[in-house]
Amino acid sequence: MCLFTGLSARAGHWHAAGQAGSLPGWIHADAPLMSRKLYIRTFGCQMNEYDSSRTADLLARSHGLQRTHDPAQADVLLVNTCSVREKAAEKLFSEIGRWKELKSARPGVLIGVGGCVASQEGAAIQARAPYVDMVYGPQTLHRLPQMLDAAGRGARAVDVSFPEIEKFDRLPEPRAEGPTAFVSIMEGCSKYCSFCVVPYTRGEEFSRPFDDVIAEVAELAAQGVREITFLGQNVNAYRGAMHGGGVCDLAELIRFTAEVDGIGRIRFTTSHPREFSDALIEAYAEVPALVSHLHLPVQSGSDRILARMKRGYRAQDYIERIRRLREVRADISLSSDFIVGFPGESDADFEASMRLIDEVGFDNSFSFVYSPRPGTPAAAYADEVPFVRKKARLARLQARIAEQAAALSAAMVGSVQRVLVEKPSRKDPRQMSGRTENNRVVNFDAAPALGGQFADVRIIEALPNSLRGVLVDAPAAARRM
Ligand code: SF4
Numbered sequence: 001m002c003l004f005t006g007l008s009a010r011a012g013h014w015h016a017a018g019q020a021g022s023l024p025g026w027i028h029a030d031a032p033l034m035s036r037k038l039y040i041r042t043f044g045c046q047m048n049e050y051d052s053s054r055t056a057d058l059l060a061r062s063h064g065l066q067r068t069h070d071p072a073q074a075d076v077l078l079v080n081t082c083s084v085r086e087k088a089a090e091k092l093f094s095e096i097g098r099w100k101e102l103k104s105a106r107p108g109v110l111i112g113v114g115g116c117v118a119s120q121e122g123a124a125i126q127a128r129a130p131y132v133d134m135v136y137g138p139q140t141l142h143r144l145p146q147m148l149d150a151a152g153r154g155a156r157a158v159d160v161s162f163p164e165i166e167k168f169d170r171l172p173e174p175r176a177e178g179p180t181a182f183v184s185i186m187e188g189c190s191k192y193c194s195f196c197v198v199p200y201t202r203g204e205e206f207s208r209p210f211d212d213v214i215a216e217v218a219e220l221a222a223q224g225v226r227e228i229t230f231l232g233q234n235v236n237a238y239r240g241a242m243h244g245g246g247v248c249d250l251a252e253l254i255r256f257t258a259e260v261d262g263i264g265r266i267r268f269t270t271s272h273p274r275e276f277s278d279a280l281i282e283a284y285a286e287v288p289a290l291v292s293h294l295h296l297p298v299q300s301g302s303d304r305i306l307a308r309m310k311r312g313y314r315a316q317d318y319i320e321r322i323r324r325l326r327e328v329r330a331d332i333s334l335s336s337d338f339i340v341g342f343p344g345e346s347d348a349d350f351e352a353s354m355r356l357i358d359e360v361g362f363d364n365s366f367s368f369v370y371s372p373r374p375g376t377p378a379a380a381y382a383d384e385v386p387f388v389r390k391k392a393r394l395a396r397l398q399a400r401i402a403e404q405a406a407a408l409s410a411a412m413v414g415s416v417q418r419v420l421v422e423k424p425s426r427k428d429p430r431q432m433s434g435r436t437e438n439n440r441v442v443n444f445d446a447a448p449a450l451g452g453q454f455a456d457v458r459i460i461e462a463l464p465n466s467l468r469g470v471l472v473d474a475p476a477a478a479r480r481m
Pocket residue numbers: 189190191192193196197198199233234272
């Protein structure tokens with residue numbers, strides 16, 4: 001199934017090569033165990049951020065490692081890589097090249113490479129960078145404690161297999177860090193878009209059982225979390241087994257989640273238009289906790305380019321889904337992904353994307369000039385669009401979406417928004433900062449006691465990257481008098 005040489009041959013094993021038997025050197029160094037430090041550098045998406053934070057929880061439990069933001073202080077250095085962005089391997093080797101010097105200065109330091117590039121490259125990483133002790137994939141990070149022990153004995157460990165759901169069973173209980181939390185509900189992707197490496201690096205789609213997800217949500221809610229973001233590469237392809245038999249889709253999971261005490265907001269990312277079902281649209285009609293914001297990647301407005309990308313829908317299908325959604329949620333704000341300058345994209349194809357943007361109206365976008373990812377079908381496509389033309393197209397597209405977002409912010413002035421208050425504002429500690437349903441940061445005068453609660457805030461000014469507001473309604477104890 002894999003386009004990358006050797007990946008399928010590597011799947012399903014983990015091995016540790018090198019001398020074994022001696023006790024981990026880094027455990028026996030001078031500093032006490034509890035002061036051992038872990039540094040994790042994360043590239044890429046929210047899935048990777050989530051994996052990094054669960055990795056930190058895991059190694060805190062197994063080895064007492066405390067997280068540091070300074071690589072020079074760390075005893076274990078991990079990089080969680082992403083192969084979606086350009087020059088992923090170069091970025092990785094430049095990062096760990098700097099760590100090689102840290103390891104030379106302190107030989108007990110251990111270095112690990114995880115994430116999608118690790119999945120793609122496997123043992124080739126250690127062939128190029130022999131000072132790397134551990135290579136693990138997104139689905140095997142739960143085995144890091146054993147790999148760390150092996151590496152501490154001088155063995156070099158590689159495990160980039162896809163043991164599916166095992167990962168979630170082995171991770172520690174989630175710990176809330178504020179009123180918002182991510183919950184990963186599915187991994188992998190079976191869509192095989194022609195430009196994307198994810199199906200090869202994270203494997204096919206698989207969903208966590210429904211009961212495990214709800215138990216995690218309830219645990220986080222009990223710790224004070226008020227907003228849950230469900231994560232998955234194709235999160236709306238979720239099909240979780242239920243304990244009494246049957247399968248739960250994302251729409252049903254959202255309904256159950258809204259019933260969990262304390263949960264006031266539900267988000268999910270990232271969705272695929274093909275999986276954006278009628279049931280999900282009904283959930284928007286019936287579940288107020290499901291926020292009025294949706295990230296739904298379209299990638300292009302040209303049917304010809306969508307077919308070359310193997311996206312499995314036409315521009316009109318996408319527009320129609322949004323029309324149906326707006327019938328039940330008129331105020332929904334939308335963000336999307338666009339790839340500009342895909343091989344063969346003509347001026348007419350690009351203008352089709354601009355027309356789609358005008359018709360739908362977006363609030364934000366993750367938009368990039370196309371660049372090939374090794375091993376994907378599109379990497380073999382002839383690409384005649386000059387780079388400078390691609391850049392010019394991207395600038396036009398981003399400027400149009402920025403105009404749309406600014407108009408939406410301006411239209412919010414005077415309205416009262418429900419805000420989930422997070423923390424004191426970075427610029428003015430007398431103010432609190434929170435987010436609206438459509439993901440805008442709002443700063444307003446309030447007491448710190450309001451943190452972690454919902455408040456109604458009237459928007460008084462739209463700034464380029466945030467809003468200013470005044471508190472209208474909040475729990476009495478939390479108002480600044
Ligand atoms: S849907 Fe396409 S772009 Fe998204 S992860 Fe799957 S293959 Fe990649």
